[in-house]
Amino acid sequence: MYIRNAPPGNGASFQSVEVDGLEIHIHSTTSQHERQGLPAFVLVHGIGMSHRYLNRLHEVLADHGNTYSIDLPGFGSTRTPEDQLSMSDYAILLAHVLTRLEVSNAVLVGHSMGAQTVVESAIEQPGLASHLVLIGPAVDSARRTVSEQALALLSNALMESPSLTGRQLLDLLRCGPRWFQRELPVVMSYPLEDRLSEVEQPVLVVRGGHDPVALPSWCQRLADGARNGRLLEIPSHAHGVQHSAPGDVAAGILGFLDPNLADPAGPHIIKVRGRAVGHEFLLRS
Numbered sequence: 229m230y231i232r233n234a235p236p237g238n239g240a241s242f243q244s245v246e247v248d249g250l251e252i253h254i255h256s257t258t259s260q261h262e263r264q265g266l267p268a269f270v271l272v273h274g275i276g277m278s279h280r281y282l283n284r285l286h287e288v289l290a291d292h293g294n295t296y297s298i299d300l301p302g303f304g305s306t307r308t309p310e311d312q313l314s315m316s317d318y319a320i321l322l323a324h325v326l327t328r329l330e331v332s333n334a335v336l337v338g339h340s341m342g343a344q345t346v347v348e349s350a351i352e353q354p355g356l357a358s359h360l361v362l363i364g365p366a367v368d369s370a371r372r373t374v375s376e377q378a379l380a381l382l383s384n385a386l387m388e389s390p391s392l393t394g395r396q397l398l399d400l401l402r403c404g405p406r407w408f409q410r411e412l413p414v415v416m417s418y419p420l421e422d423r424l425s426e427v428e429q430p431v432l433v434v435r436g437g438h439d440p441v442a443l444p445s446w447c448q449r450l451a452d453g454a455r456n457g458r459l460l461e462i463p464s465h466a467h468g469v470q471h472s473a474p475g476d477v478a479a480g481i482l483g484f485l486d487p488n489l490a491d492p493a494g495p496h497i498i499k500v501r502g503r504a505v506g507h508e509f510l511l512r513s
Contacts, residue, residue: 252325257295285471298322319349340364365447
């Protein structure tokens with residue numbers, strides 16, 4: 229493994245990691261002081277995307293623990309691999325990187341395809357994760373065709389903010405059609421619902437109330453299928469809820485980790501096996 233470090237600034241740093249010829253980028257925000265007892269957060273993007281559309285959530289979570297946003301091989305500004313990578317490949321690469329960085333018992337946060345990556349990572353290396361957070365998880369087993377997913381994404385694009393759409397378009401251009409098309413079958417065929425049942429860690433499934441990609445029925449099935457699963461729905465937001473409502477998502481994550489970090493209030497419903505048990509988590513001051 230080869231790691232190239234960029235000079236840090238204000239607790240933020242960039243690392244380019246190479247594992248078996250595959251390049252991964254790590255964007256970190258870490259405290260310069262000892263922060264014992266605080267969690268580490270690891271954020272993983274969806275297909276065609278990069279750390280950039282996770283920046284807002286990254287910034288909020290970084291106030292509560294060391295935070296790492298990952299660019300997987302072929303995405304962001306990393307080099308494009310020659311061969312197709314499986315979800316197991318991504319999970320093994322992520323495990324290598326976190327082990328090298330001495331990050332363990334982390335909160336693994338995956339958006340869309342990233343939800344698949346963190347689930348597979350938790351199965352491959354259980355000691356890496358204390359909790360999993362699946363935001364807008366893909367792909368709904370009841371709608372596992374490219375045309376259905378494309379229609380849902382098109383519908384979603386009409387609801388997202390220009391700031392998110394701009395970041396996504398730039399990331400798609402960087403990824404390129406060849407790599408996107410090569411990896412799309414991997415994402416489409418991954419049996420998330422089945423694999424999630426093997427995860428030992430507590431799981432929080434998060435969706436925006438208007439998300440046409442991760443529908444309520446699909447997210448509820450995932451939460452119900454996990455050994456210790458919950459569903460958090462944030463009304464009036466779409467698939468990119470981590471960008472449009474980063475504070476709400478972060479508050480939900482923190483309340484999931486430790487109810488003492490949050491006050492239950494407001495309209496955001498959190499469910500355990502289909503039963504509403506609480507509301508939006510507002511951070512304590």
